[in-house]
Amino acid sequence: MSEHETEMLLRDSLERLAERAPDGNEVRNALVRARHRRRQRFTLAAVAAAVVVVTAGVPVVLNVVSDVPADVQPAAGRPVLDYTPDWLPDGFTEQYRSAGPGHAPQVRRWLAGPATVELAAHSTADPEWAQTALRISALKDQVVVHGRVGMVTGETGTAATLTWMPDDGHVLTAEVDGMPDARKVAEQVADSVTAEPARIRGEARFGPLPAGLRELTTTVRGSNPDDGGTALDASSPAAPGKVAVRVTVGAGAPGLGGSVPVRVRGLPGAYLAASGPAEATVAVHLPSGRWLIASGRVPQEELVAVADGVQLDSAPDYGWLGQ
Amino acid sequence: MTTGFDDFVAERLDGLLRYATVLTDDPHLAQDIVQNVLLRAQERWAKIESPPTYVRRMITNEYLSWRRRAARRMVPSTHTVLDSLSPPEADPSTAYDERDEMLGLLATLPRKQRAAIVLRYYENHTDAEIAELLRCGVSTVRSQISRALGTLRAGVHPLPATLTTGVRE
Numbered sequence: 001m002s003e004h005e006t007e008m009l010l011r012d013s014l015e016r017l018a019e020r021a022p023d024g025n026e027v028r029n030a031l032v033r034a035r036h037r038r039r040q041r042f043t044l045a046a047v048a049a050a051v052v053v054v055t056a057g058v059p060v061v062l063n064v065v066s067d068v069p070a071d072v073q074p075a076a077g078r079p080v081l082d083y084t085p086d087w088l089p090d091g092f093t094e095q096y097r098s099a100g101p102g103h104a105p106q107v108r109r110w111l112a113g114p115a116t117v118e119l120a121a122h123s124t125a126d127p128e129w130a131q132t133a134l135r136i137s138a139l140k141d142q143v144v145v146h147g148r149v150g151m152v153t154g155e156t157g158t159a160a161t162l163t164w165m166p167d168d169g170h171v172l173t174a175e176v177d178g179m180p181d182a183r184k185v186a187e188q189v190a191d192s193v194t195a196e197p198a199r200i201r202g203e204a205r206f207g208p209l210p211a212g213l214r215e216l217t218t219t220v221r222g223s224n225p226d227d228g229g230t231a232l233d234a235s236s237p238a239a240p241g242k243v244a245v246r247v248t249v250g251a252g253a254p255g256l257g258g259s260v261p262v263r264v265r266g267l268p269g270a271y272l273a274a275s276g277p278a279e280a281t282v283a284v285h286l287p288s289g290r291w292l293i294a295s296g297r298v299p300q301e302e303l304v305a306v307a308d309g310v311q312l313d314s315a316p317d318y319g320w321l322g323q
Numbered sequence: 324m325t326t327g328f329d330d331f332v333a334e335r336l337d338g339l340l341r342y343a344t345v346l347t348d349d350p351h352l353a354q355d356i357v358q359n360v361l362l363r364a365q366e367r368w369a370k371i372e373s374p375p376t377y378v379r380r381m382i383t384n385e386y387l388s389w390r391r392r393a394a395r396r397m398v399p400s401t402h403t404v405l406d407s408l409s410p411p412e413a414d415p416s417t418a419y420d421e422r423d424e425m426l427g428l429l430a431t432l433p434r435k436q437r438a439a440i441v442l443r444y445y446e447n448h449t450d451a452e453i454a455e456l457l458r459c460g461v462s463t464v465r466s467q468i469s470r471a472l473g474t475l476r477a478g479v480h481p482l483p484a485t486l487t488t489g490v491r492e
Contacts, residue, residue, distance in 0.1 A: 006476050007444065013425040014345050014445040021344040022351070024336040027358045031332065034362050102384055102458055125387045125434055169388065208372070214458055237460060 079200045079218050081106040083121050083172060087192035089185055092117055093223070093322045097200045100217035100233075108198065111223075115178035117189060122171045132163065132171045145190045155183050162186040166195070202230030203290070203316035204249040207309030210302045212236055213245060220318065227251065228318035234306070236298075245296035245306050254283045254293050262300070264307050265292070271300055282307050288314075328368045331378075332361065339378060345445050346386045346438060348430055356385045380456050383442075387434050387457075421479065428478040436471040439464055 079099035088110055096109035103126040110117045122129040136142065139151040143162065150164025154175075160183040161175040174190040176182040202220045209215065213234045222228035229250025236244040259270035262282065269284035274297055281295040282303040294307040336357070343353035360381040364371060371377045429437060435457065442453045450468075454461045 003472070003476070006472065006479065009421055009425050009479065010429075010440070010444045010475065013422040013429070014441065016422050017348065017426060018341040018345050018445070020350050021337070021340040022354045024332075024340055026354060027336060027340070027361060028332065030358050031361055031365060034365065103388060123388045130433075237454075240459060 079104075079106070081108055081121070081198045081200065082170075082195060083119060083166075083193050084108075084196040084198055085117075085119055085174075085189050085192045086194060087188055088117060089115075089179070094320055095223050095322065096219070096221045097198065097320075098217050098219035099200055101215055104217050112179075116176070117185070118173075118175040118177075119189065119193065120173045120175070122173070124165075124169055124171060129171045132165060133168075136163065136165070143187060145187075146193075150190065152183055152186070158182050160186045162190045164190060166193075198320070199317065201313065201315075201317040202232075202249070203228075203313050204230050204232060204247065204292070204310050205313065206232050206234065206247070206306070207311050209234055209309065210305045213298075213302075213306070214240075216241075216243060220316070220321070222318065222321040224322035225318040228316070228321045230316065232310070243296075245294060245298055245303065247292065247294045247306060247310055249286075249290055249292050249310070249312070251290060253285075253291050254281060256283060259283075262304060264304055265310075269304075269307075271303070273300075286312070288312075327374075328365055331374050335375065335378075336361075339382065342379065342441075342446065343382050343386070346383065346441050348426070356382055360385060379446075383438055383456055387438060424479055425475065428475050431478075432471050432474060436467045436474075439467040440471045440475075443468055 079101075081097060081099050083106070089112070091112040092110040092115070093112070094108060095111050096107065099106040103123040105126075106121040108119045122132075124130050124132065136149055136151045139153075141152045141155075143150050143152055143164075145162070145164040146166065148164050148166065150162055152160055152162050154161045158179060159175075159177045161173055162183075163171060163173045165171050172190070172193065174186045174193070176186045176189070179185065200218055200220050202218055205218065206215050213236060216233040216235045219231040219233070220228060221231070227250075229248060229252065232247040233243045234245045234247075235242055238244075254272075256270045256272060258275075259272040259281075262269050262271040264282055264284035265286075267284050267286070269282060272278075272281040272283075274280040279295045279297050280300065280303060281293060282300070283291060283293045284307065286292055292307055292310060294303045294310075296303060296306075339357050339361075340350075340353055343357050344350050347353050347356065360378055364374065364378055364381070368374075429440070432440065438457060439453055442448045442456060443450075448456070450461045450464045453464045457464065
């Protein structure tokens with residue numbers, strides 16, 4: 001069969017397959033139901049707000065309005081982490097969540113002093129993890145997690161990584177480091193993992209990115225809600241999995257020796273050119289008192305454009321940090 | 324905001340379901356994916372700059388990472404099912420059997436290759452547009468399509484032109 005004939009047959013076959021598409025009634029109904037639920041929530045919230053206003057008076061309303069910075073917009077794309085362990089060793093608190101669109105790994109980390117427990121989820125559509133089933137079957141050191149065969153690697157007594165596939169589309173790793181009986185702990189953590197989602201709502205998200213840059217991940221980290229911060233990573237087409245630009249928003253002030261003034265988000269900011277291993281950096285002190293820092297090996301205008309486009313969220317969810 | 328979203332759904336839902344069905348080879352999974360994507364899009368509609376592109380990209384991403392796909396994948400259409408969907412054409416037995424065979428081969432492709440094929444031959448996108456949607460390089464797209472076509476060409480066995488009964492020799 002010629003190339004042309006193959007392509008014609010392919011088009012015909014796909015068109016025929018498209019005819020099997022369901023009608024949209026169920027989807028339309030689901031959208032309507034979701035809208036009704038949202039309206040109900042909004043009504044309840046409005047009633048609650050009205051009660052507060054009646055109780056506390058008009059000055060409360062004015063304070064609330066004046067506390068909201070002009071550039072605050074609610075974050076929309078909030079990554080979701082699909083898995084949660086029901087068991088962790090005593091003393092561990094969650095201090096790190098990271099995820100992103102597409103095949104970005106979903107990572108959650110719990111710490112207790114120098115010891116770490118990390119749960120990560122990867123997609124088998126990611127070439128790096130596509131062959132995991134084969135790797136597991138080829139390894140001698142196998143364990144069973146929820147009835148599925150997994151493997152233990154990197155075992156040193158105080159460190160171990162357990163890898164298993166809860167289904168054909170995902171690979172999970174439970175990595176324990178810096179504590180005795182690491183393998184046993186990793187197995188116990190893995191056995192307790194359920195498909196209960198956890199969200200990431202940081203204090204910033206990317207706005208429109210300059211041509212060529214793509215959102216990679218959003219990360220929230222901190223040892224407690226008061227020292228939480230958000231990091232946004234973007235990649236360039238030249239190296240799709242690598243970080244080309246990173247934006248952080250948090251309390252930490254950058255070192256700006258040798259910088260030059262630059263306007264960022266309509267505010268006086270600073271630009272520090274790349275030097276040796278140090279990447280170029282743009283920083284601005286936000287009206288909220290937080291610092292927004294964009295860094296990467298890209299031109300100054302691009303860094304400023306990224307920083308200008310970042311959307312801030314006045315109500316990040318840092319409540320889980322340190323829990 | 325809501326009106327814009329309603330208009331979008333009214334105009335494009337059928338097309339989105341057809342696209343998702345071709346992508347997933349599973350009408351039920353297609354419906355799940357389109358529904359989830361639109362529910363999310365509805366929440367943030369005012370912020371979406373180009374809804375048609377955004378929603379199709381989300382559908383594609385969902386397909387590429389959908390964990391239940393393997394368990395729910397359907398057997399490609401049978402001759403009978405296809406016959407019931409549309410009246411026979413000039414030489415129906417040959418055409419349908421070859422389409423069956425092609426759909427069967429498509430079901431064996433890795434997800435990214437299948438997505439690239441669907442975007443090229445069903446959505447008629449350019450390599451650059453496909454690269455943008457799949458978040459990879461143009462050379463990767465070309466290589467995915469080339470490998471997929473190789474697999475499909477190697478697997479398809481044209482039927483004799485005289486065969487009219489639908490029964491393979």
